[in-house]
Amino acid sequence: MNAKTINSNNNEYYFEIPKESKVSDKMYLQAINAHKDLWHDFYNLAGLPTVKVLVAGNDWEMDSWWGRLYNAHPFTAGIAKLEAHSYYDWHIDTDRGVRLNMLLNNWDTSHSMFNPFMKRGESAYNVQLASLKDGERKIVELKYKPQRYYLFNTQIAHTIYNFADTARYSLTLDFDEDLSKLTYEQLLEELIREQWWNE
Ligand SMILES: [Fe+2]
Numbered sequence: 001m002n003a004k005t006i007n008s009n010n011n012e013y014y015f016e017i018p019k020e021s022k023v024s025d026k027m028y029l030q031a032i033n034a035h036k037d038l039w040h041d042f043y044n045l046a047g048l049p050t051v052k053v054l055v056a057g058n059d060w061e062m063d064s065w066w067g068r069l070y071n072a073h074p075f076t077a078g079i080a081k082l083e084a085h086s087y088y089d090w091h092i093d094t095d096r097g098v099r100l101n102m103l104l105n106n107w108d109t110s111h112s113m114f115n116p117f118m119k120r121g122e123s124a125y126n127v128q129l130a131s132l133k134d135g136e137r138k139i140v141e142l143k144y145k146p147q148r149y150y151l152f153n154t155q156i157a158h159t160i161y162n163f164a165d166t167a168r169y170s171l172t173l174d175f176d177e178d179l180s181k182l183t184y185e186q187l188l189e190e191l192i193r194e195q196w197w198n199e
Helices: 024-033 066-072 184-194
Strands: 014-016 051-055 075-082 086-091 098-103 110-115 150-153 157-162 168-175
Touching: 014 184, 024 075, 024 168, 066 075, 066 184, 075 086, 098 184, 150 184
Parallel strands: none
Antiparallel strands: 014 150, 051 075, 075 168, 086 157, 098 150, 098 168, 110 157
């Protein structure tokens, strides 16, 4: 099988953590009640007016298994906000290989997609669709379920569209280790082996 052939369970793009979050609703309340001055540029990514981040405070309630994940791979937790009727254009992350995300609202009115054929710096127009073989033309949607975390491969081109009348909020863990130290494949293997979500 060609490495670029779409995997039936999509685990090369994302992985659903098989454990329900108990804090998703509280995270959403933190987001919608936060003062507007607390929203900053999305981590190292300045200049995107439609995407902002609210860094989680020490008083925030976290899911208990985060402690075990943090011990292995320290991170900063934050909530990313994508404005109503806007999008986060196609890109490949420049400095992080992997994230852990949970969508807090707009499950049916926002869409998060991967395109394994798009290279860094390309736009949707540049992808040579005509040269792709049958079965290679698909984009892959990460259909976020409520109260679920997903390990997210940031090294495959991805985009988010928010069609809702309200901002889209997602919890995202920004690992301290950059792309050279922590890859999606590495963390996926470790997660499946360690199963930190099991009490
Ligand atoms: Fe990204």
